Amino acid sequence: MQxxxxxxxxxxxxxxxxxxxxxxxxxxxxxxxxxWLRLTQxxxxxxxxxxxxxQWIHIDVAxxxxxxxxxxxxxxxFLTLSLLPxxxxxxxxxxxxxxxxxxxxxxxxxxxxxxxxxRVRGRLVLEDVVVLDGGIMQARWYATVxxxxxxxxxxxxxxxxxxxxxxxxxxxxxxxxxxxx
Numbered sequence: 480m481q482x483x484x485x486x487x488x489x490x491x492x493x494x495x496x497x498x499x500x501x502x503x504x505x506x507x508x509x510x511x512x513x514x515w516l517r518l519t520q521x522x523x524x525x526x527x528x529x530x531x532x533x534q535w536i537h538i539d540v541a542x543x544x545x546x547x548x549x550x551x552x553x554x555x556x557f558l559t560l561s562l563l564p565x566x567x568x569x570x571x572x573x574x575x576x577x578x579x580x581x582x583x584x585x586x587x588x589x590x591x592x593x594x595x596x597x598r599v600r601g602r603l604v605l606e607d608v609v610v611l612d613g614g615i616m617q618a619r620w621y622a623t624v625x626x627x628x629x630x631x632x633x634x635x636x637x638x639x640x641x642x643x644x645x646x647x648x649x650x651x652x653x654x655x656x657x658x659x660x
Contacts, residue, residue, distance in 0.1 A: 491570050491600075498575040499616045499642040502608045510605055511570035515598040515627055516562065518554050523595055526558040540595075554593040559634045560584075563622050566601030573642065582617065582639040591631035598627040606637065616642040 491514045496502065520540065527533045532555055535542050543552040564581065573579075593599055607619040617639060624634040 493569075494571050496571070496573045499573055499644075500575075502573070502605065502616060502618055502642075505605045506608055508605060509602060511567075511601075511603045513566040513570040513601040515600050516566065517596065517598045518558070518593055520552060520595045523552060523554050523558065526555055526561075530555070530557070532557075549592060549594055552595045554595070554633075556589040556634070559589065559593055559599065559624055560587060560636065562599065562624060563601060563634075563636065563638060566599075566624070567603060567620075567622070567638075570601070571603060576642045576644070578643045580641040580643065582641045585619075585637040585639065587634065587636040589634050591626060591629055591633055593624075593626055593633045597629075599624050599633055600627075601625075611641075614644060618642065 491512055494511045496505070496510075523537050527538050536547055537552055537555055540552055544550060547553070602623045602625060604621040604623075605618060606621050609617050611617055618641075620638040620640065622634075622636050622638045623632045626633050
């Protein structure tokens with residue numbers, strides 16, 4: 480995917496939080512908004528190949544132009560959803576973390592399609608933080624993927640992320656590790 484910033488605009492600022500222990504002070508607030516990211520037909524085609532979801536509305540440009548109510552191909556909803564970690568990492572960094580784990584998602588919706596060539600960005604609001612056994616901090620984020628000039632978002636999801644001070648002994652069997660700080 481091609482990273483792109485709107486002409487004349489500077490990159491979205493990276494919010495840096497010094498420690499995961501500061502997260503509770505941010506509950507209920509928007510922490511970050513990413514730069515715009517263009518979803519190309521190539522991105523959509525690669526996702527279709529990787530997942531086996533080759534519906535014509537995603538990959539057949541000529542047919543979509545003729546038969547789709549959108550007049551072009553559209554991104555897979557799960558492609559849009561899969562951008563959350565990338566959008567998140569581009570605008571928010573939490574220091575003093577040994578490992579970040581994607582723990583899952585609650586209530587995911589796709590209110591509007593992303594047309595091939597459109598740009599999207601992510602907004603992150605911290606909904607809740609709990610401290611689990613072993614000092615593991617779990618954050619619940621309200622993540623929105625916006626479409627440039629769109630009336631509705633492409634995706635809204637409640638994303639659960641765990642922050643460990645060090646690599647947990649059970650990480651390999653417990654959850655999917657997405658990033659090591």
